[in-house]
Amino acid sequence: MKETRLKRRQRKPRRIWRKLVMAIVLLMIVGVSVYAFSIYSNAKETVNGKMHKNVDSIDTSVTKGKLKDGKPLNILLLGVDQRPGDGGRSDALMVLSLDPKHDEMKLISIPRDTRAEIAGKGTVDKINHAYAFGGADMSIATVENMLDTDMDYFVEVNMQGLSELVDTIGGITVDNQIDWYDEGYYKKGYHYEKGNIHLDGDQALGYVRMRHLDPEGDFGRTKRQRMVIQAIVDKGASVATVSKINGLIDVLGDNMNTNMDFDDMKSLLMGYKGARNHVESYMLQGSGQKIGGVYYYVVPDEEIQKVHGMIGGTKS
Structure with a gap:
């Protein structure tokens, strides 16, 4: 017992x-x-309540059908410089083309001085002025007309928000191609050494802004813009930033507009994530010309057709 x-x-x-x-x-x-x-819950509320913005130039019912069927999509990225008392201009214009069938992503830069017909105005001007005249809607319509291709989504980001975004994910690393010192506007005295460098928010903003110290001028800047976007995408997709998701959502909610709703974003993440595996960067090729005393970047018709073929589709 x-x-x-x-x-x-x-x-x-x-x-x-x-x-x-x-x-x-x-x-x-x-x-x-x-x-x-x-x-x-926070993501859904932020996207649908703060970030979501429909535009007349994009038929969302058509886009949702393409998304459901897993067809290629074109997204216009607008990096906007907005300051007090100024309607702003699109300092960065890029078309992000996603092809889920071939797991490919193309990031095509449109130089801001590109000469184009401004949709809705019937005048020819620098393409970045379209935003000043009619916001994202006019920018979308202008790019669609120039490339004869529909945009399915747009994403508009305040360039100042770029700094907050980079800081929230703990900085980014880029392979810098030229050695230079900051001009003093963002990170005075910062040395951008050649090779792999780690950038915080202000340094990243200075990196995409600089133009005059680059031998390639605005073309070099568009390359750096694509590099920073790719670095943000790669860092944002890493496991290390999972604990910072709510912070990222809040930053994006304050600095980003898009016609995507929360369900669209979920579908993109699930159905198009393989597109990150093969990334191609490109910039519209043209030449600088002075017309009426104003500098423009003139893109020939053959180049427009080439890019049209790269991103596919015809404007409906």
Whole structure:
């Protein structure tokens, strides 16, 4: 009898320990679930409530059909410089073309001085002026007319928000091609050494802004803009930034507009994520010319047709 009681007493602590471990594991699962739900809830509320903005130039019903069928999509990226008392101009214009069938992504830069007909005005001007005249809607329509291709989505980012975004993900690393010192506007005295360099938010902003110290001028700047976007995409997709998702959502909510809703973003993440595996960067090729005393970047028709073929589709 004594032996049996002793064995029961020895087994009891083990049972208590096992129950305690199970309780801790259960609490961890519940905690992770609550955290995941809070991220999901915050993201949905921010995207649909703060970031979502429809535009007349894009038929979202057509876009949603293409998204559902897994067809190639074109997204116009607008990096906008907005300051107090100024409607802003699109300092960066890029077409992000996603092809899920071949797991390919093309990032095509349109120099801001490109001479184009401004949709809705019937005048010819620098393409970045379209934003000043009619915001994202006019910029989208102008790019569509020039390339004879529909844009399915647009993403407009305040360039100042770029600095906050980079800081939130813990900085980015880029392969810098030229050695130069900052002109003093963003990070005075900062040395951008040649080779792999790590940039914080202000340094990244200075990196995409600089033009006069680059032998390639605005063309060199567009290359650096594409590099920074690629670095942000790569860093943002890494596991290391999972704990910073809510911070990223808040930064984007304050600095980004898009016609994507939350469900669109989920579908893109699930169905088009393989496009990151093969990335091609390109810039419209043309020549600088002075017309009426104004400098323009003139792109020949053959180049327009080439880019039209690269991103596919015909304007409906």
